[in-house]
Amino acid sequence: MRSANRRVLIGGLIILAAVAYLVWTGTQEALIYFYTPSELQAEEIGRPGRRIRLGGLVVEGSLNYEPETLNYEFQLTDGTAMIPVQFKGIPPDLFKEGAGAIVEGQMVANGVFQADLIMAKHNEEYRAPAGTRPKSEELYRSLIKEQ
Amino acid sequence: MTADLGNIALWIALVVAVYGAVAAIVGHRQGRPALLDSAYNGVLVHCALVTMALLSLEYALITSDFSIQYVVFNSSRNYPVWYKIAGLWGALEGSLLLWAWMQAVLAALVVLLYWRKHLAFLPYVIAVLMGISAFFVLVMLIPANPFTQHFPVPLEGRGLNPLLEDTSMLVHPLLLYSGYVGFTVPYAFAMAALITGRLSAEWLYITRRWAVTAWMFLTAGIIYGGWWSYHVLGWGGYWAWDPVENASFMPWLAGTAYIHSVMTQEKRGMLKVWNLALISLTFALVIFGTFLTRSGILTSVHAFTQGAVGYFFLALLAVILLSTVTLLTLRADQLKTEGTVDSVLSRESAFLFNNLLLITFCFTLFLGTIFPLLAEAVRGVKVSVGAPYFNYVAGPIALGLLFLMGVGPVIPWRGGSWGGLGRNLLGPGVVGLAAGATAFVLGIRGPSVVATYAVAVFVAAIAVQEYYRGIRARRKTAGEGPLRALGQLFARNRRRYGGLVVHLGVALLAIGIASSSTFQVQREQMLKKGEALEAGSYRVRFDGITGSRGPTHVKVQGIFTVFNDRHEAGQMTPALRFYPRQQEPIAEVDYWIGFWEDLYVILGSFDREGNWAVIKVMVNPMVSWIWMGGAIMVLGTLLALWPARFRSAAVRGERS
Numbered sequence: 001m002r003s004a005n006r007r008v009l010i011g012g013l014i015i016l017a018a019v020a021y022l023v024w025t026g027t028q029e030a031l032i033y034f035y036t037p038s039e040l041q042a043e044e045i046g047r048p049g050r051r052i053r054l055g056g057l058v059v060e061g062s063l064n065y066e067p068e069t070l071n072y073e074f075q076l077t078d079g080t081a082m083i084p085v086q087f088k089g090i091p092p093d094l095f096k097e098g099a100g101a102i103v104e105g106q107m108v109a110n111g112v113f114q115a116d117l118i119m120a121k122h123n124e125e126y127r128a129p130a131g132t133r134p135k136s137e138e139l140y141r142s143l144i145k146e147q
Numbered sequence: 148m149t150a151d152l153g154n155i156a157l158w159i160a161l162v163v164a165v166y167g168a169v170a171a172i173v174g175h176r177q178g179r180p181a182l183l184d185s186a187y188n189g190v191l192v193h194c195a196l197v198t199m200a201l202l203s204l205e206y207a208l209i210t211s212d213f214s215i216q217y218v219v220f221n222s223s224r225n226y227p228v229w230y231k232i233a234g235l236w237g238a239l240e241g242s243l244l245l246w247a248w249m250q251a252v253l254a255a256l257v258v259l260l261y262w263r264k265h266l267a268f269l270p271y272v273i274a275v276l277m278g279i280s281a282f283f284v285l286v287m288l289i290p291a292n293p294f295t296q297h298f299p300v301p302l303e304g305r306g307l308n309p310l311l312e313d314t315s316m317l318v319h320p321l322l323l324y325s326g327y328v329g330f331t332v333p334y335a336f337a338m339a340a341l342i343t344g345r346l347s348a349e350w351l352y353i354t355r356r357w358a359v360t361a362w363m364f365l366t367a368g369i370i371y372g373g374w375w376s377y378h379v380l381g382w383g384g385y386w387a388w389d390p391v392e393n394a395s396f397m398p399w400l401a402g403t404a405y406i407h408s409v410m411t412q413e414k415r416g417m418l419k420v421w422n423l424a425l426i427s428l429t430f431a432l433v434i435f436g437t438f439l440t441r442s443g444i445l446t447s448v449h450a451f452t453q454g455a456v457g458y459f460f461l462a463l464l465a466v467i468l469l470s471t472v473t474l475l476t477l478r479a480d481q482l483k484t485e486g487t488v489d490s491v492l493s494r495e496s497a498f499l500f501n502n503l504l505l506i507t508f509c510f511t512l513f514l515g516t517i518f519p520l521l522a523e524a525v526r527g528v529k530v531s532v533g534a535p536y537f538n539y540v541a542g543p544i545a546l547g548l549l550f551l552m553g554v555g556p557v558i559p560w561r562g563g564s565w566g567g568l569g570r571n572l573l574g575p576g577v578v579g580l581a582a583g584a585t586a587f588v589l590g591i592r593g594p595s596v597v598a599t600y601a602v603a604v605f606v607a608a609i610a611v612q613e614y615y616r617g618i619r620a621r622r623k624t625a626g627e628g629p630l631r632a633l634g635q636l637f638a639r640n641r642r643r644y645g646g647l648v649v650h651l652g653v654a655l656l657a658i659g660i661a662s663s664s665t666f667q668v669q670r671e672q673m674l675k676k677g678e679a680l681e682a683g684s685y686r687v688r689f690d691g692i693t694g695s696r697g698p699t700h701v702k703v704q705g706i707f708t709v710f711n712d713r714h715e716a717g718q719m720t721p722a723l724r725f726y727p728r729q730q731e732p733i734a735e736v737d738y739w740i741g742f743w744e745d746l747y748v749i750l751g752s753f754d755r756e757g758n759w760a761v762i763k764v765m766v767n768p769m770v771s772w773i774w775m776g777g778a779i780m781v782l783g784t785l786l787a788l789w790p791a792r793f794r795s796a797a798v799r800g801e802r803s
Contacts, residue, residue, distance in 0.1 A: 004562075007491040012503050015547070019507040022540045023514060030536035031518075034529035053531060067673050070761065090671055090751035090761055094731045140701045144694035144755060 032104065038081035040107075054083060054113055055102040063097050076101065076113075084112050091118045150215050150294040153203035157284055157294075160196035160251075163189050164281035168274040175270035183270060187258045190273055193280060194255035201248045204241060204293055208234045213304055216297035217241055223306035225698045229317060230307065236320045237307045239441055239456065240293035245320075247283035249328040254280060257332060265353060271339035272332075279331055282463055290455035306699060309726050309733050315375040323368030323395060327433045329361025330402060334430040337423050341474040346419060346481050351409045356788060358409070358426070362402045363784040369395050370777030381734035381749050383669070383765040385773065388537040393516045394436030397509050401429040404505040411498045414560055416485030420475060421502070423482075427471035432509070434464050439516065490562025497555040501548065508544045512537070538664075542595055546602060549657055552650050553579075553606040556613060556643070575612055579605025599661035603654040610647040610654075617644070637786055645787025652779030659772030671751065671763040679710075683766035685746055686710040687719070692757040700724045702735070705750045705760045709739075721750040721762065744768045 034053040056076035064073040072087040074097075085103055095101055095118055103115035167189030174182030207215045208231045211224045221237040222230075235241040254276040261269055287293060307316075333354035340350040372395070373385035386392060405425040411418045442457025475482070488496050515532045522530045557571035583601030591597055614636070621632035636644050670682045674689035681687075690706040704722040708715060719739070723732040739746045744766050751761035 004488050004490050004493075004496075008488050008496045008499060011491065011496075011500060015500065015503050016507065019504075019511065019540075019544065022543060023511050026511075026515075026536045026540045027518070027532075030533070030539050032531045032533055032535075034531060051535075067759070067761070070671060070673060090763055092731070140694060140696055144692065144703055144757075 034102075036078040036081075037076055037083040038078055040083060040113075041081045041111075051104065051106055053102055053104045054085070054115075055100070056083070058095070058097050058099055058101055060097045076103065085115050086112055087115045087118055089116070089118075149203050149207045149212055150296055153200045153207075153294040154288075154292070156196045156200040156203065157288055160193050160200065161281055161284045161288060163193045163196060164277045164284060167193060168277040168281065171270040171273040171277070186270070186273055187262060190251075190254050190258045190277065193277065194251040197244075197248045197251040197280075197284070200294075201235070201244055204244060205232060205235060208232065211304065213302070214296055214298075214300045215293075216295045217293045219297050219301055219304045221307055222304045223699065224303055226306070227698070230312060233311075233316045234307060236324075237311055237316075240287065240291045240295075242320070242324075243283055243287050243291055244293050246324055246328065247280060247287065249324055250276070250280050250283060250331065253328055253332060257335075261353075267343055267345055268336055268339040268350065268353070271342050272335045275335035275338045276331060279335075282459070286456060286459045290459060305728060306726075309700065309724065310379060312699065313375065313379050315371065315379065319368060319371045319375050322364050322371055326361050326363075326365025326368050327398070327437075329357060329364055330398065330426070330429050330433060332357040333361075333405075333426050337426045338470070338474070341423060341471075341478055344478060344481060346478065348413050348416070351412060351422065355409065358402070358406055359784060359788055362399075362406055363781055363788070365395070365399050365402060366784070367777070367781050369399060370774070370780075373777075374774060377770065378736065378738065381736040383667070383736075383747050383749070383763075383767060385663075385770065388515075388534045390516050391436075391440050393512050393537075394439050397436060397512055397516075398429050398432040400505050400509040400512070401425060401432050404502045404509075405429055407498050407505075408502050411495050415495050417487070417495060418499075419482045419484060420479075423475060424471065425502075427467060431464055431467045431471075434460055434467060438464060492558060492565065492568060493562040494555065494558050494560045497551055497558050501551045501555060504544055504548050504551065508541065508548070511540045511544070515540070545657070546595070546598060549599070549602045549606060549653070552653060553602065553609045556647060556650070557609060571612075572609075575605050575608035578608040579603075593665055596661050596665045599657055603657040603661075606654040606657075607651055610651045613647055614644070637789070641789055642787050645783050645785075645789075648783030648786055649780050650783075652776045652781075652783055654776070655772045655779060656776030659769045659776060662769035663767050663773070666768045668766040669763070670765075671761065673759055673761045675759045676757065680762065680764055682746075682764040683744070684712050685716075685764070685766065686713075687748065687762070687764050689760050689762070692753050692760065697724070700726045700733075703750075703753060705753060705762065707737075707748060707762070709746065719746075719748050721748045723750055723753070740771050742771055745770050 032051055032053055034055060037054065037056050040052075040054060054076060056078045059075040059077050059082060062073075062075040065071070070088055070090065072085075072089075072091060074085055074087075075082045076085055077083075086108075087103065087105075102119040103113065104117040104119070105113060105115035108114045167186045170182050170186035170189060174180070174184075174186055204215075204217065206212075207218050208222050209228060211218065211222060211231070213219050217238070217240050218234070221234040221241065226234075236245050254273070257272060257276065258269075265272075333350075336350040336354045340346055369392075372392070376387070377383075377385040405422065408418050408425060409422055412422050438457055438460035441460065486495075488499070490496070515536050518532045519530055522528050553575065554572065558568060579601045582604035583597050586597050586600045591600075614633070617636045618629055618632040621627050621635055622629065625632070625635070627635060668683045670680055672680045674680060676689055676691060679686045679688035686709070688708045688710070690708055693704050693706060695702045695704070702722050702724050704720040707719045707721070709717055709719055717739075719737040721737040722735040724735055725732045734749050737748045745768075747765040747767055749763040749765075751763055753760040
């Protein structure tokens with residue numbers, strides 16, 4: 001009787017220890033810290049190979065885009081520092097110059113941030129100001145040219 | 148007018164709910180049956196009043212009554228009527244009304260079913276249920292009123308969030324809320340058992356079906372949510388470990404632990420405190436999830452309002468936890484366990500380990516979900532805990548659970564011998580290992596995928612073996628044909644054989660998740676007209692774009708011809724929907740669902756003249772196994788829940 005209870009207890013403790021180990025290593029490896037461009041420059045935290053998030057505004061006029069290869073290059077700023085970012089893929093629709101964006105990835109050589117994920121900051125409550133709302137017909141014509 | 152009607156109904160409903168709760172307790176304490184009856188009537192009246200409020204809001208939504216703010220923000224004149232109806236649960240205030248209504252209906256059902264039964268419990272059950280109902284009505288009357296008026300009255304409403312314009316909107320929230328609300332009945336009985344000191348397994352027997360039904364709705368709701376995410380959100384996945392998803396998954400884990408651990412108390416008289424604590428935890432996690440998602444405390448892909456609502460839910464959460472702990476402490480002397488674990492190789496110890504894993508799983512999710520809050524509050528750093536953490540932690544725990552799911556049903560209560568266990572596990576073990584080895588030979592190298600395949604096949608093989616043995620035994624003893632024997636197995640032990648079907652569903656689900664998360668093929672590219680992109684065995688050629696006007700939006704479709712192994716397989720038309728009131732377009736994915744793989748195409752951007760388009764193509768293997776697994780889980784639960792009188796009819800038929 002007592003030995004059965006003890007064995008169950010030991011089994012339980014082993015499970016608990018294993019889960020605690022998982023959580024510990026998980027929080028060490030898989031947490032993604034968020035930085036602003038100036039924090040990233042100041043603290044030397046952006047060592048290559050470590051996955052982080054970087055948030056800022058896309059600098060006006062800095063966006064270079066090759067439609068053929070889907071390569072994007074732009075600068076992210078928080079007003080004081082600027083970090084060049086490279087990205088390959090399809091960014092979200094709200095991603096544009098002058099708008100806020102959060103990128104996820106890592107620093108590579110020459111202080112360039114290699115992103116593989118872009119999250120455009122968008123306001124859930126966004127509504128076009130009354131009166132300037134395009135009519136459905138105008139919207140349609142602006143999007144597509146009838147053959 | 149409508150708004151006044153709704154508000155008045157809610158105010159009276161609040162008064163009636165409080166009266167019902169008080170009258171039930173006083174009537175019971177003072178032995179006044181008339182007062183008790185009036186409390187029961189109060190529950191019915193409360194239900195009628197909340198129904199009236201609900202119908203008022205629905206009436207306003209259907210008739211586009213834009214004098215009510217909620218209608219302005221969640222409906223539009225040109226919607227089809229079912230979207231107008233679904234506007235009810237399109238945002239916070241209406242969702243609360245739906246929740247309160249379901250809660251009221253459930254309380255009324257409890258009263259109608261048990262009016263003269265379970266007299267010792269019912270007054271306190273009613274008090275707890277009416278307390279919860281009063282809470283929801285109060286939240287609607289103070290911080291989140293669905294009937295707030297809007298001046299000036301606009302001509303047109305703003306419509307739902309376009310992402311919610313999907314038929315799933317009519318199903319997913321209803322399933323999820325049914326699951327959440329359903330757990331309040333076993334919770335109320337647990338509290339009644341604690342208050343009255345009637346702590347035998349009686350309350351478990353009464354609420355067994357309620358808990359399993361709630362679990363089934365929650366399961367269906369979560370999996371349906373995955374399907375919604377997969378075919379609407381257009382990122383090619385079905386689960387993102389978003390806080391809102393975790394908020395529904397945590398009570399599911401606790402509820403799953405509960406519906407397993409109750410069996411240990413029924414059979415062995417063990418785990419009494421644990422079961423009471425578990426059902427409270429399940430309900431507390433439902434409320435915690437609502438707090439997380441409705442308080443705006445976490446940013447998430449789901450849009451939520453901020454406000455005082457969070458404090459109300461936090462207060463309710465505190466009440467639930469404190470009352471449970473207090474009552475458990477007061478009743479500690481009556482909650483001594485009757486049985487002990489006789490052997491590690493016993494069903495009860497398998498259930499203990501299963502519960503431990505489920506609850507630690509739940510705790511790791513809890514930790515991951517609130518960690519960003521803690522980190523920011525304590526250390527002032529912004530950190531995100533994303534899918535990598537959850538996948539890393541969840542994988543091994545889920546695998547352990549899967550393994551126990553196979554072993555558990557074939558270990559006898561009280562304990563078995565190693566030899567007996569060996570006989571039960573040998574066949575399925577060999578089949579599982581063979582499946583793992585086959586996967587390895589076929590070139591699959593990821594250890595976690597191979598292990599998942601092996602264990603999932605092992606679980607499925609156990610289920611099949613148990614069916615086979617059951618049928619064989621009945622054929623021998625009763626001389627029945629195989630189909631009749633199968634029917635009899637269900638008729639005689641619906642819980643066990645229904646449960647095995649659920650386990651089979653989970654095995655399919657596990658295979659689907661492991662395959663789709665490991666072997667997804669993803670390509671994105673800009674295509675000029677006539678150019679093609681290759682992904683897996685598919686070639687996708689861009690042929691141009693076309694536009695169309697819908698009732699609420701303008702749609703631009705890309706036209707793609709798909710070749711599978713060089714044969715033309717058909718046309719796909721992923722689209723972008725543009726809403727006049729929305730800054731960004733919404734992607735409408737096109738997909739082919741298949742048994743082995745899905746082809747999934749997203750339109751990224753396009754040229755106005757139709758000369759080029761950017762597309763993303765994914766080949767998602769075995770995602771359909773997830774939906775099949777989910778359907779089988781629900782089916783198995785229904786089999787387990789099938790009412791008992793069908794059994795007695797079957798038994799009579801057998802005798803004659």
